[in-house]
Every structure is written in structure tokens, then in C-alpha cells.
Amino acid sequence: MVDILHRVGVENASADKVYEALTTIDGLAGWWTDDTSGSAEPGGVIAFRFPPGGFDMEVVEQCPAKRVSWKVVDGPEEWVGTTIDWDLRQDGDHTIVMFKHRGWKEPVEFMHHCSTKWATYLMSLKSLVETGVGAPSPHDVHIAFPD
């Protein structure tokens, strides 16, 4: 088992504001992919679509301003069954985001790619909350070709 771990600090942002970007369709569409639909409520399934394909995430847990957990229920074989956890911690006028994408069976090349790509999307989330403008797909930062 190998994990993808990341951490960013969002400046001048309450944990509530970051939580909103992780738990509403509009918020998610603002930093991960324009093409986000479905139900972002606990027990719901969110459909994230990108030009090459996408992921369906079941919302497993939501604790306001603290934690969001998803389980991948459809998508690339390597992703199905993996979990994505977001832990938020407000510290003064900024919010720390701790990210974990766990349950990968093997450290395949695609996992290396996803690790770097997640970092760019976390920077997009940070930018969305800080400035109102993220870089969701198809306006995402390219780390390779195709990606």
C-alpha cells in the first residue's frame, strides 16, 4: 500500500470557505474540473469528468470545516476502491489542508503522475479560495502530454 500525501496552506481563508469549495458542485467545479455534477451530500455520488475520462466519488463523510472523505466508486481501475481524505485546520487567518489519497495497490507510473497532478489541483484549490480563480480542467496546469 502506498499513499499520495499533500499539504497546502490557504491564506486569508477560513476553514468554512475551503470546506465550501470541497462540498458544493460549484466549488468543486471551480478548482478540479468544470465538468462536475451529481450530489455532493453525504451518501451522494459526485461525477468528475475530464477530457480523457473521469471519476465517480461517493461522499463518505463530511464534518463541517474539518473533514471530507470520498471513496472512488468508478473510474480508472487503479483508482476504484481508493479513498481521498481532506482534513482542514484553521490557524489564525489561514487554513491548512491535509490531503491523502490512499489505497493504491502498487506504486505504478500512473500513481506518480497522479501525485504530481494532485499537487497542481491543490494549488488550484488554494488559488480559487484566495483569489476567486482556480485552474480546473480543461484549464488545468499540464505536467506532461497527454495528461
Next chain:
Amino acid sequence: MVDILHRVGVENASADKVYEALTTIDGLAGWWTDDTSGSAEPGGVIAFRFPPGGFDMEVVEQCPAKRVSWKVVDGPEEWVGTTIDWDLRQDGDHTIVMFKHRGWKEPVEFMHHCSTKWATYLMSLKSLVETGVGAPSPHDVHIAFPD
């Protein structure tokens, strides 16, 4: 044991050119930190310094256009003894960079931070080779505060 894994693709670049950016003091100073010194030869020790501190890396292995391995011999406690491997693979007119920072004892918060920060430095390496301009410290991309 938990690892930091990343992958980027450098466009219009030979593996030789990426290798040069990983095995010369000038190359390393162009994407990781302006303040790079020491010996980048096998068996040598490279000193990477940043405003808050730095790392000394022993060059364990170099295989032209293919592989570079470092071992951390001084720096933050969590880093000492960890290893950093770069594997390069030229594919047509681009080069795939596979990165592994292994040997972390625990998935501490600092490791989450380093994972995201490495992603931004890999993007800096990509940019340096593609455009001639990287974003080495102290001109690096900030992912939190301080970082």
C-alpha cells in the same frame, strides 16, 4: 515506510538535457535553489541551501541520461538517511522524469508539505529545461506560509 512519488514530462527535451540539470551545480541552481554548491560528481556531496535551512546530498549513482540517486547526509531529522532517485526515459521528443523520495519513517505533516513542494520544484525543473527559466528558491512557488 512511505514514499513521495512524482512524474513530469519535459517537452522538446532530450534525456541528456534533463540529466545535465540534475548533475551540474549550475543546472541544479537553475530549478531547486540558487544557493547550490559542492561536488555533483559520484561520491561528492552537494549542499542545497534555502532561507530556512538546507540539505546535503551525497551523489550515490549517476548513469548518463538514465538515472541519478542521492542520499541525504545532513538536513532536517526526517530527511537524513532518505534517498532521492531520478529516472529518465526519453520518448520521442520528450523526456519522462520519474521521481522517488523514499525512506521516510512516518507520514508526518512535514512529509505532506515536502510532497507538494517537490511537485512545484519538478515543475520548475520542467520549465528550466523547456524555457531556460526555472523557479528555484528564493523565487520558488509558495504553497503555504512559511514554506
